[in-house]
Amino acid sequence: MAAVRSGCGVPAGVLAVLTAATVLVAGCAGEAREQPDQPAPIPAELSRFYDQIPAWESCAGYTDPGEALPPAAQCARIEVPVDYADPAGPTARLAVSRMRATGDKIGSVLINPGGPGMSGLSTVMLAGGTELADRFDRVGFDPRGVGASTPAVDCLTPPEADAERAEPPTPNSPEGIAEAETENREYADRCVARTGTEFLAHVGTREVIQDMDIMRAVLGDRKLTYLGYSYGTRLGSAYAEKFPGNVRAMVLDGAIDPSQDPVAESLRQAAGFQKAFDAYAADCGRSPECPLGTDPAQAVPRFRALVDPLWNAPAATTDPRGLGYDDAITGVQQTLYGDDFWPVLTIGLTELAQGRGDTLLQLADMYNGRRDDGTYSNLTDAFDAIRCVDDPRVTDRAVAGRQDTEYRRAAPFLDDGRGTGAAPLELCAQWPVPNTSRPHDISVEGLPRLVVVSTTGDPATPYQAGVDLADQLGAALITHEGDSHTVVFNGGSTCVDDAVVRYLVDLEPPAEGLRC
Numbered sequence: 001m002a003a004v005r006s007g008c009g010v011p012a013g014v015l016a017v018l019t020a021a022t023v024l025v026a027g028c029a030g031e032a033r034e035q036p037d038q039p040a041p042i043p044a045e046l047s048r049f050y051d052q053i054p055a056w057e058s059c060a061g062y063t064d065p066g067e068a069l070p071p072a073a074q075c076a077r078i079e080v081p082v083d084y085a086d087p088a089g090p091t092a093r094l095a096v097s098r099m100r101a102t103g104d105k106i107g108s109v110l111i112n113p114g115g116p117g118m119s120g121l122s123t124v125m126l127a128g129g130t131e132l133a134d135r136f137d138r139v140g141f142d143p144r145g146v147g148a149s150t151p152a153v154d155c156l157t158p159p160e161a162d163a164e165r166a167e168p169p170t171p172n173s174p175e176g177i178a179e180a181e182t183e184n185r186e187y188a189d190r191c192v193a194r195t196g197t198e199f200l201a202h203v204g205t206r207e208v209i210q211d212m213d214i215m216r217a218v219l220g221d222r223k224l225t226y227l228g229y230s231y232g233t234r235l236g237s238a239y240a241e242k243f244p245g246n247v248r249a250m251v252l253d254g255a256i257d258p259s260q261d262p263v264a265e266s267l268r269q270a271a272g273f274q275k276a277f278d279a280y281a282a283d284c285g286r287s288p289e290c291p292l293g294t295d296p297a298q299a300v301p302r303f304r305a306l307v308d309p310l311w312n313a314p315a316a317t318t319d320p321r322g323l324g325y326d327d328a329i330t331g332v333q334q335t336l337y338g339d340d341f342w343p344v345l346t347i348g349l350t351e352l353a354q355g356r357g358d359t360l361l362q363l364a365d366m367y368n369g370r371r372d373d374g375t376y377s378n379l380t381d382a383f384d385a386i387r388c389v390d391d392p393r394v395t396d397r398a399v400a401g402r403q404d405t406e407y408r409r410a411a412p413f414l415d416d417g418r419g420t421g422a423a424p425l426e427l428c429a430q431w432p433v434p435n436t437s438r439p440h441d442i443s444v445e446g447l448p449r450l451v452v453v454s455t456t457g458d459p460a461t462p463y464q465a466g467v468d469l470a471d472q473l474g475a476a477l478i479t480h481e482g483d484s485h486t487v488v489f490n491g492g493s494t495c496v497d498d499a500v501v502r503y504l505v506d507l508e509p510p511a512e513g514l515r516c
Helices: 044-050 121-125 131-135 158-166 174-195 205-218 231-242 262-284 296-311 325-335 339-353 358-368 379-390 397-410 463-473 494-506
Strands: 023-026 032-035 074-081 091-099 107-112 136-141 224-229 247-253 451-455 476-480
Touching: 044 074, 044 205, 074 205, 091 121, 091 205, 107 121, 107 205, 107 231, 121 136, 131 136, 131 494, 158 174, 158 325, 158 358, 174 379, 205 224, 205 231, 205 379, 224 231, 224 494, 231 247, 231 463, 247 494, 262 296, 262 339, 262 397, 296 325, 296 339, 325 339, 325 358, 339 358, 451 463, 451 494, 463 476, 476 494
Parallel strands: 107 136, 107 224, 224 247, 247 451, 451 476
Antiparallel strands: 023 032, 074 091, 091 136
């Protein structure tokens, strides 16, 4: 089964200096935690990066025309070493955006939307009109290798990306498995040819959190205030682990549990998407016009009857590409990230029942970062490169086969009925550089009280992962009851947003056991 992006945390195109001698933040049992007032010392060999002054300018040229930022937004580039073990070597330039505080400024809040691989420049538009926007500069950034940051991960040309998406799926026969693994090797070879192994080896979480500490200092903040969505929670928890004394406050929404291995995480996610599909089917079935019928128990077989024919022939679209099987599944999964998309899914499935695939193709384009002019953002290429250095690889064929079988069982709406008990080793098994992180429980001293937000019906980062992350960090947990992937400042929950603002502004943790 293909990897599912775990971090489309914020819809595309939308997101302090401490003066007390000692900061006291409420602890898990109501006790105060003493936190060092001074951030960690800066290694002398990195001082030139920490001491740089950004040249803020217009954001024109930083973002796609369709994602233009407000005139008040400013952008800059911040230089970081590609390899922190070799700070005198090659450097990268990170694209950073900013919306200035409109009132009595506390500091900056750094925001990451997830992915991995999503551009974060437009996150500065989050929380507009709130006290957060009044008291903080809102700062977004494109992590190394992503978006407007340079160099950027580059694997496929637009025609190659279109061709890859249009390929019919390969069966899990010996021949099909060999073909899929050959295609993975060819993709990895293109990434090496166009990006280089040196940079590919240094695009992971290990490096990004060090970049974040440089950004903290360059922005003028002695300690970091951070809001991370989905994969951005992995960045936040890893930063807190490495730089606990540099943290002022963190909100982690749509959590990834750093203790989970990739196989367990994928199976938990499969169950999450099945739960979202079932919720959609029940909602859709209230209407006699539902393309899956009015009996939710029949929704999966009716869905499979719509998409299975695409294995052999694409559905017609006004776009000459047509809608193939993989794009249909991708388009459907795009709509399951939040119930706001459910009406669009009904339109797409209704069209498919009539032999047309325009809406689902547009949704797949959105997911894959394809623009109206046929070019692509580097979202997918960066996603692959980052996850392949972040996670351990599955190289055991027996494990890959069991994972495929269990995935089909956990998400029957995604089961094409062609499982054989065997499966190809996925892309990361053949990635040209080693992984740089390992799953582990976080246990760290010296942190202030952090906040984790987890949504009960979140398909991509299921609720329990947030519970587990909050437990590891000793963080306050806000439970949001809903069917969306992330909620802070984009889910319409005043209850959640108010609690987050109070925490970030006043360092006042939410009430114990808060449910919204």
